[in-house]
Amino acid sequence: MNELTNILVESVDRLLRDLMMDGMPSRNDQARHKVMWDAIQNLGITDLFLTEENGGFSGSWTDAFAVFSRLGYHAIPLPVGETIVAKGLLQKYGMETPKTAITLAIAGDSEIITDQKSQTHSFSGTLELVPWGESSEFVLVQCQHSGRDCYLLMSTKNGAPVNTHRNEADEPRDTIVFSHAPVAQLKILEKSAGELYASGALLRTCQAAGALEAALELSTGYVQERKQFGRSISKFQVIQHQLALLVEEAAAVSCAAQSACKAFDMGDGQFEIAAAKLRSNRAVNESTSIAHQVHGAIGFTKEHQLHYSTQRLWSWRSEFGNDRYWAQRLGNEVLRSGRDSLWPRLTAN
Amino acid sequence: MINIDFSSMQLPPECEAVRREVREFLRETLEDYTPLQRAHSWMGFDSDFSQKLGQRGWIGMTWPKQYGGQERSFLERYVVLEELLAAGAPVGAHWIADRQSGPQLLNYGTESARQRYLHAITKGELYFCIGMSEANAGSDLSAIATRGEKTQGGWIINGAKLWTTIVQDAHVMIALVRTSTAEGNRHSGLSQFLIDLESPGVTRRAIEDQAGGRHFGEVFLDDVFVPDDRLLGNEGEGWAQVNAELSLERSGPERYLSSYQLYHQLVAAVQDSPSELEVDLVGNITAELWTLRQMSLSVAGKLARGEDAVIEATIVKDLGACFEQKLPHIVQANFEQSSHSTDATALHEVLSYLLQVSPSFSLRGGTREILRGIISRGVGLR
Numbered sequence: 001m002n003e004l005t006n007i008l009v010e011s012v013d014r015l016l017r018d019l020m021m022d023g024m025p026s027r028n029d030q031a032r033h034k035v036m037w038d039a040i041q042n043l044g045i046t047d048l049f050l051t052e053e054n055g056g057f058s059g060s061w062t063d064a065f066a067v068f069s070r071l072g073y074h075a076i077p078l079p080v081g082e083t084i085v086a087k088g089l090l091q092k093y094g095m096e097t098p099k100t101a102i103t104l105a106i107a108g109d110s111e112i113i114t115d116q117k118s119q120t121h122s123f124s125g126t127l128e129l130v131p132w133g134e135s136s137e138f139v140l141v142q143c144q145h146s147g148r149d150c151y152l153l154m155s156t157k158n159g160a161p162v163n164t165h166r167n168e169a170d171e172p173r174d175t176i177v178f179s180h181a182p183v184a185q186l187k188i189l190e191k192s193a194g195e196l197y198a199s200g201a202l203l204r205t206c207q208a209a210g211a212l213e214a215a216l217e218l219s220t221g222y223v224q225e226r227k228q229f230g231r232s233i234s235k236f237q238v239i240q241h242q243l244a245l246l247v248e249e250a251a252a253v254s255c256a257a258q259s260a261c262k263a264f265d266m267g268d269g270q271f272e273i274a275a276a277k278l279r280s281n282r283a284v285n286e287s288t289s290i291a292h293q294v295h296g297a298i299g300f301t302k303e304h305q306l307h308y309s310t311q312r313l314w315s316w317r318s319e320f321g322n323d324r325y326w327a328q329r330l331g332n333e334v335l336r337s338g339r340d341s342l343w344p345r346l347t348a349n
Numbered sequence: 350m351i352n353i354d355f356s357s358m359q360l361p362p363e364c365e366a367v368r369r370e371v372r373e374f375l376r377e378t379l380e381d382y383t384p385l386q387r388a389h390s391w392m393g394f395d396s397d398f399s400q401k402l403g404q405r406g407w408i409g410m411t412w413p414k415q416y417g418g419q420e421r422s423f424l425e426r427y428v429v430l431e432e433l434l435a436a437g438a439p440v441g442a443h444w445i446a447d448r449q450s451g452p453q454l455l456n457y458g459t460e461s462a463r464q465r466y467l468h469a470i471t472k473g474e475l476y477f478c479i480g481m482s483e484a485n486a487g488s489d490l491s492a493i494a495t496r497g498e499k500t501q502g503g504w505i506i507n508g509a510k511l512w513t514t515i516v517q518d519a520h521v522m523i524a525l526v527r528t529s530t531a532e533g534n535r536h537s538g539l540s541q542f543l544i545d546l547e548s549p550g551v552t553r554r555a556i557e558d559q560a561g562g563r564h565f566g567e568v569f570l571d572d573v574f575v576p577d578d579r580l581l582g583n584e585g586e587g588w589a590q591v592n593a594e595l596s597l598e599r600s601g602p603e604r605y606l607s608s609y610q611l612y613h614q615l616v617a618a619v620q621d622s623p624s625e626l627e628v629d630l631v632g633n634i635t636a637e638l639w640t641l642r643q644m645s646l647s648v649a650g651k652l653a654r655g656e657d658a659v660i661e662a663t664i665v666k667d668l669g670a671c672f673e674q675k676l677p678h679i680v681q682a683n684f685e686q687s688s689h690s691t692d693a694t695a696l697h698e699v700l701s702y703l704l705q706v707s708p709s710f711s712l713r714g715g716t717r718e719i720l721r722g723i724i725s726r727g728v729g730l731r
Contacts (some may be wrong), residue, residue, distance in 0.1 A: 026612055046668035062357070217351060220728050240725035245726050247353065248668050251661070252640050255355035264358040269533075278636035284550065331623070331632030339617040343435045347357075347368070 008044070008057055009066040015043055016074040024077060024308060027170060034136075037078055037101065046080060049088030052096065056087075061261035061269075065206050069257070074209025077171060077310035079103050079132040086140040089196060093151060093187045096300070100137035102153075105130045105176075107143035112152070112183065121183035123154060123224045124164075126175065129319075133174030134161045138184065142196040145186070151192035152184040154178060165282050167315035178276050198270060201277040201320040202260055207279045209257045212250040215291040215309040223294050233294070242290050244315060249287040251281045263349045271333065271345065278326040284317045353660055353730050356367070357643065358650035367421075371432040374405060379589035385693040387437020388610040388702050391603050392429065392564045394472070394518060395439035402433075402440070405475030408447050410471075412455060415524045416463055418677070424651040431602040437610050441515060441564070446726035449594050449602065450477035450523055450600060453541070457582030457590055462543055479570065480510035480524035481591070486504050487512075490525065490588070491535035493569060497526045503576040504528075506542065509569045516566040516714070517555040521542045521545055522572075523586050539587035543579040559615070598714055600648040600662035605669030606640040607710055608676040608703050614696040615680055617690055624727060630683050634676065641669050660727035667720040670711045677703040686697065 019039060024063060025032040040046065048067055057063070066204025068081050079101050087104035110125025123141075130139055133156060141152050158181035165173045223234040233239050260276035263269040288310040292299050299306040316322070337345060378401060385394060402408055407429050410419025433440050443725070451470050454463050467476035486492035495508025506526055516522065522544045529538040546553065550573040555566040582590045612634055619627045644665050651658040684700075686693055704705055711717040725731055 006716035087562065116616040138697075164360065213351070216728075220730065234730045237722070240730050241718070241721040243728065243730060244667070244721035244724035247351075248664050249726055251353055251355050251664050252644065252668060253354075255357070255644045256645055258355065259357040259640075259647075262359065266568045273634075275636040275639040278632065279640045282633070282636065323633075326636070327632030328625070328631070330635050331630070334631050334635050335616060335620045335623050335628060339621050341615055342613060342616055346635075346642060347431070347435075 002061065008048070008059075008068070009063070011043060011071050012067055013074075015039060015125060016076055020076070023305070024075065027166075032076055033078065036076070040076075040078065040080055041099075041213040046083045046087060046101075048084045052093060054097065061202070061264045064260070065209075067257050067259045068203055068206030069182040069210035071213045072207030072312065075169075075211070075214070080280050081190075081207060082131050082136070082200075085199045085203055086138075087152065089140060089199065090153065090185075093189070094154060095151070095185045095187055099317075100136055101132065101135065102154075103131050103133055103136040103137050104196060105112050105133070105141050106197060107141050110143050112145045112150075112186070113180070121152075122180045123178050123183050124180055126177050127159070128175045129165060129173040130176055131171050132318075133176050134164060134172060139176070140196065145188060147205060149184060149191070150186050150188045151193055151196065152183050152187070154181060155184055158182060167311075167319070169315045171312075171315065180230035181348045184201070190320070191260070195203055197320060198264075198273045201326075202264060202269075202273050204259070204320050205253070205257045205260065205273075205280040206330070207275050207337055208284070208313055209250070209254040211309040211312050212246075212283065212287055214290055215287065215306065215313070216243075216246050216250045216301075217295050218306050218309070219246060222299075225232050225294070229299055239294060241296060246287050246290045249283040253283045256280060259349070261262040271330070272349065274326050274330040274333070277321055277325060277332060281321075281323045281326070283315045284313045288313050289349075353650070353664070355644055355647045355661060356650075358646045360424055360646070361426065363422070364424055368428045368432055369666050370405075371407070371429050372436075372544065374430065375436040375438060379438060380662060382437065382439075384437075384610060384614055385702060386439070388699040389439065389441075389562075390434060390437060390607050390610070391440050391444050392438030392562065392706070393437070393513065394441040394564070396442050396476075398439050399442040399473035399476075401473070402438075402443070403471055403618045406471075408443050408471050408473050409451050409467065412467065413473065416430065416455070416467035418471075424649060427602070427649045431606070431642075431698070434602050434606040435609055436517045442476050442518065443470065443473050444603075445479060445514065445519075446475065448479040449479060449598055450521070452597060453523065453581060453594060454543075456593075457541070457579075458543075459578040461578045463583070466543070476515060476519040477509060478501065478513050478519035478522045478546075480516075480522045482512045484511050488716055490539075490591075491496050493527050493539060494720045495524065495526045497528045497540060497575070499528075500574070503574055503579065504542065504572045506544065506573045506575055507524050509567060509708075511567045512556075512565050513568055514565045516568050516681075517548070517563070519546060523581060525591060528584055530686060535557070535664050536588035537672070538585055540584045541581035541587040541590055541717070542575050543581055544575055545571060545579075547643075548573050548575075550574070551633060558706070562706065572648060596648070596652060596658050596662040599666040600645055600652070601659065602642070602645055604714070605638070605645060606671055608673040608707070609638075611676055611699050611703055613682055614693075615684065618684070618691055618693045618696045621691060624688055625683055626683055627685070630679065631683075633677070641665070641672060645669070660724060663715075663720050663723045663727070666714065667676050667711075667717060667724070670717065674707045674710045677707055 047056035256276035263272035
């Protein structure tokens with residue numbers, strides 16, 4: 001991490017802590033959401049991946065781990081990570097980067113029609129469960145056009161939100177329908193557009209590392225405060241051993257996320273991202289169970305902040321690929337290369 | 350604030366060079382080695398192999414040249430170890446001498462003790478064991494009852510050590526012995542001694558484990574004389590000396606690779622026609638293995654930089670031991686023999702062996718319970 005990003009990460013943490021000082025903003029408190037977004041954008045966080053010429057920090061994924069895990073730790077209810085990733089991809093593929101919130105989506109059945117006269121494109125298709133779809137100005141879409149992978153940038157104003165879903169953590173996951181909507185930018189790729197999905201998976205893995213750190217901190221703090229049978233429950237060996245397991249899971253996810261970020265900086269990182277997202281998903285059940293168990297009833301209340309972390313962990317487990325999805329991807333890749341490639345693959349980075 | 354650091358680690362280029370050399374060496378040397386033999390991992394004892402490794406300079410490879418070492422880096426050694434373990438090489442004879450005893454001699458040994466032992470260790474000819482546990486001192490080593498009494502020119506040791514790995518084949522034991530009655534701190538008054546196992550008064554007996562292996566045993570010490578220069582380090586500081594090496598003992602690749610041969614055989618058996626369940630299984634195991642390796646590597650990086658990694662090493666050992674212990678059970682539950690035309694005899698042999706030896710994975714090198722106590726202390730709960 002270079003000096004500039006070091007400073008950035010420290011100031012990110014300070015800013016996010018301040019912004020969440022009064023707790024989670026209520027879902028309809030648009031004024032506070034806007035204040036938070038403006039403060040984050042003004043600090044330049046959303047330009048992390050942009051080059052210094054483009055006003056950014058030339059951040060690597062290794063740098064981004066620090067920022068994304070802080071976003072997860074503080075449970076920031078805004079598409080900050082999505083915007084960072086989208087801007088990075090836009091820049092990488094020579095597209096323009098709007099100075100607004102940009103979210104990420106994968107198109108299923110969809111169609112891009114090119115008007116030969118004006119050389120403009122229109123998009124028809126449904127984007128499901130788009131993070132903050134309605135409140136983001138743009139969405140970067142991974143899709144196909146005449147048999148080739150492409151990215152397209154759509155203004156969400158040109159689509160119709162049909163279903164405003166919320167995940168377990170009350171984060172908006174909107175379904176947006178586009179019908180012959182004008183395409184803001186289109187980039188046809190020579191290779192797979194899977195980088196967007198993989199980036200989303202790695203973003204969630206880094207955020208999960210932060211959320212686990214928060215759950216662990218709350219848990220170690222609580223068991224030392226809470227007294228039963230005449231002493232802090234942290235003095236009971238059974239509680240200590242439960243928390244040791246939580247420490248282990250948090251450490252595993254943190255290491256997996258950082259290692260995958262490093263691999264992504266150095267190469268295509270697909271194997272490592274698959275392994276890291278899967279390992280992160282696998283940590284969710286045991287670690288959230290332990291955090292809740294040691295908190296007792298208070299941790300189950302709306303008032304207590306433990307659910308900021310645990311509800312996000314439950315949600316993120318199924319976003320950008322649940323266990324089944326990544327286990328199949330990873331398992332198939334390993335089996336395709338066969339037994340003699342196993343160890344060289346594991347030790348490639 | 351919880352300060353646990355698992356930042357990622359990039360191996361320097363010289364590591365990849367030695368990795369290629371070791372792979373080539375193992376391909377030739379272990380050509381006729383069966384999967385079941387490979388499954389013995391670092392419990393496999395083969396002094397011919399240890400000597401071949403010594404000839405290549407891969408034992409004690411980080412030690413000073415004056416003691417037979419190669420002055421290679423800690424990370425190069427890490428790569429050699431993980432290659433040996435992944436291939437299932439029989440490294441048991443020299444393993445403890447290379448991992449713990451040699452470094453302890455370098456840190457605490459007298460010059461005459463270093464001269465006496467280190468060269469022979471690096472040649473793969475001299476094997477060490479570590480005498481810690483006793484009948485009534487397992488997880489609680491402060492209960493050690495083996496005693497050392499000062500005498501003219503040395504010490505007289507009396508007592509017995511139990512569950513000592515390779516005691517029947519080793520040449521020297523580094524024993525943790527009580528040299529004064531503890532006052533205050535339960536762990537004070539312990540000292541380490543280098544005991545030549547051919548000394549008069551030493552009686553050894555291998556103990557057969559439930560899988561038929563004879564890798565550990567007991568040793569009786571009756572008025573065994575140990576000269577002064579074989580006291581390792583300072584009298585009464587044995588406990589601190591033992592603890593200082595635990596990061597080395599606990600974070601190595603042997604803490605998650607003990608069942609690696611089973612993963613290899615599973616992939617070999619199912620790769621031509623895997624069921625969806627088996628694809629899932631392989632995917633999940635791969636994610637765990639890859640993560641554990643990255644964690645182990647991260648700790649190696651910290652140790653190479655001279656940083657403290659006690660808690661991180663303990664985390665890797667507990668997670669790694671639980672993983673390698675769980676693996677045989679998961680494979681047994683999910684592998685579908687009838688759906689494969691390939692010969693799965695090797696898989697079954699390896700599975701059967703590992704089912705039986707895997708309970709030891711979370712006992713050796715500190716029990717699961719002791720490790721979790723250390724971790725909870727690390728986050729301020731004790």
